[in-house]
Amino acid sequence: MQNEPIPFDPARDPATLGASGALDGNVALYAQPRGPDLLRRGGALDAWVQLRARHGVWPYGRVLEGPPGPLASVAADGEAPARGINFASQDYLSLAAHPEVHEAARRALHDAGPHSAGSAVLLGTSRYARALEQALGELLGLDQLVLFPTGWAAAFGAITALVHAHDHVVIDALAHASLRQGAACATRNVLVHRHLDCDHVRELLARIRASDAVNAILVVTEGLFSMDADSPDLPLLQHLCREYGATLLVDVAHDLGALGPGGGGVVASQRMLGKADIVMGSFSKTFATNGGFVACAQPAARRRLQLYAGPHMFSNALSPMQAAVALASLRIAASNEGDGLRADLLRNAVELRALLGCSGLHCLGGPSPIVPVWTGSEAAARVAGMLLARDAVFVNPVEFPGVPLGAARLRLQLMAQHAPAQLRRGASLVANACNRAGAGRPTHRPGQERYRG
Ligand SMILES: Cc1ncc(COP(=O)(O)O)c(C=O)c1O
The missing domain is CATH 3.90.1150.10 (Aspartate Aminotransferase, domain 1)
Known part of the structure; x- marks a missing residue:
């Protein structure tokens, strides 16, 4: 060696x-330097x-x-x-070195060129991206998919597109910066719950609903916490969301593909495929490329994400090569070879x-x-x-x-x-x-x- x-x-x-x-x-x-000179302070x-x-x-x-x-x-x-x-x-299944993934990249480069040339809304969507949406939908049991240029953009875009200023976010204390920053940008009504503590989530949901029956609540967690390697009880969180009229968002950046039966991540190992309200993730840990996605079951939510998530609407889409690589990686992850x-x-x-x-x-x-x-x-x-x-x-x-x-x-x-x-x-x-x-x-x-x- x-x-x-x-x-x-x-x-x-x-x-x-x-x-x-x-x-x-x-x-x-050093986070809040004082003084008028933005460049030197x-x-x-x-x-x-x-x-x-x-x-x-x-x-x-x-x-x-x-x-x-x-x-x-x-x-x-x-x-x-x-x-x-x-x-x-971050290349959990070692797919960045897989010959089929390299071949997919070569073919997409040859057929469609090196970049997407537009946002997903403005002709930046390739046929590889469409096939990727379809494959992700099948893996997750959720058929409304929106792709993003990065996982960070997916997390930030999902929360800021769906949550209004009058709504509430209940978020795990150790959630990723993309989720915390999305929540802070969407509303001032952000409550932080103790890490993985469902009793605390219940307490906060009850407190919100005691004074606000009309606005929405988004509960935000991760499938596998990226710095702590632990997971929440997703069935219980989803149950609490139903009980209090809230919506659950699970960020599966680190577990989708790498863990769970068929590569379905912690959502699959907790038998929540097709049952969690919103699943979002990143391709950069297991799927050998940059990019992210948000998945749910409601066409109305997909429409909101397409038109109100800034990083989907106003940033260039995944390149054809990135979409082709994510798709080839996903197919391997979901196969016997992936097992x-x-x-x-x-x-x-x-x-x-x-x-x-x-x-x-x-x-x-x-x-x-x-x-x-x-x-x-x-x-x-x-x-x-x-x-x-x-x-x-x-x-x-x-x-x-x-x-x-x-x-x-x-x-x-x-x-x-x-x-x-x-x-x-x-x-x-x-x-x-x-x-x-x-x-x-x-x-x-x-x-x-x-x-x-
Ligand atoms: C939990 C979680 N969500 C989102 C992201 C952002 O994903 P990306 O780096 O692919 O933009 C990360 C990145 O580390 C992450 O750990």
């Missing part, structure tokens, strides 16, 4: 990093990022050379690329979690393509990420605003094609880095934090 450690740099010595200031601070501190933020970069603890914006495989070449800013084990890319790839992926998840657990680390959630390793402090996540990059093991250290303050972690993402030897070596180096960095164990039940700042 190729795995080339990077030479030692004294500026990156964990023993002296604390004194450098590079382990202090967080993005929340971010100077303090820039200086803080540069300080972190100098000491090797700014892990963002690195460059991936070549495809996002289990082994990859990664270059930090201004540095030569290093080749090593890659737990930082085999999901089994490989899940075996990898169980194995990696066991290896990390045996080393004394705390993995959040349950077996899935996402393996979040708790560090708690931002400083520990930064140092562990730096030590791992030095060993050419690529993970994503995640801190605010990706997760709440004080709930930092390393997020490892698995692929079906990670090999057992890569998992063993990766786990041993992750454990070593976390121990040296002083990664903590949670002092409270993880997931009970909220976003501040």
Whole structure:
């Protein structure tokens, strides 16, 4: 296995990093700079990022050379690329390397050219996009589909198109930024419920309905939480929605295709196919391309999404190639071959979690393509990420605003094609880095934090 450690740099010595200031601070501190000069008032933020970069603890914006495989070449800013084990890319079923997916891209490029040349409403819709809508509808048991240029656009577009200023949103405390920002943009009536806590959802719905019987309520959750690797009780949430005249939206960005019978995700494993009100997702985690979708059963809702979701109406549609790649990936994910790839992926998840657990680390959630390793402090996540990059093991250290303050972690993402030897070596180096960095164990039940700042 190729795995080339990077030479030692004294500026990156964990023993002296604390004194450098590079382990202090967080993005929340720089969120609201004051002053009239819009272009220069971010100077303090820039200086803080540069300080972190100098000491090797700014892990963002690195460059991936070549495809996002289990082994990859990664270059930090201004540095030569290093080749090593890659737990930082999203290609859960390893479909980005699949010959049928490549062939689909080649054919679409040849037949329809490289771009969509218009929004979905203005001749940007290709026959690949139509076939993709049909296939997604069959997989989800919902036949009203709207496609978006990204998953972010689908989440933001769905909420802002459907929810009015007088309506209400009840949203999980750890929902993705695209969902939280969509809710904040749609209405001031946003209530945040404790992560996965259906009793709290019931309490909030009852409170809203006690004073407002006429406006709509959207309950927003995820099939598999992207930083916590856990899932809500979808049948119960949908039941509560029915009871209180609310509508459920489930973001399945991380589970559709990668988990569940036939690749139907957590919606399928909880027997909710065709029963959840709105299912939205992204193609960028499992379906080897950018793009997103919103699915439901009501033509009236589809019409609203087409005409009032800004990123559908006013942004160029998925390119024919992107739609063809998503379609080819979806067909593989839904096939017997997909069952085999999901089994490989899940075996990898169980194995990696066991290896990390045996080393004394705390993995959040349950077996899935996402393996979040708790560090708690931002400083520990930064140092562990730096030590791992030095060993050419690529993970994503995640801190605010990706997760709440004080709930930092390393997020490892698995692929079906990670090999057992890569998992063993990766786990041993992750454990070593976390121990040296002083990664903590949670002092409270993880997931009970909220976003501040
Ligand atoms: C839960 C969730 N929803 C939506 C998105 C946005 O998807 P995309 O990155 O494909 O735009 C993400 C991306 O990470 C996500 O994790």
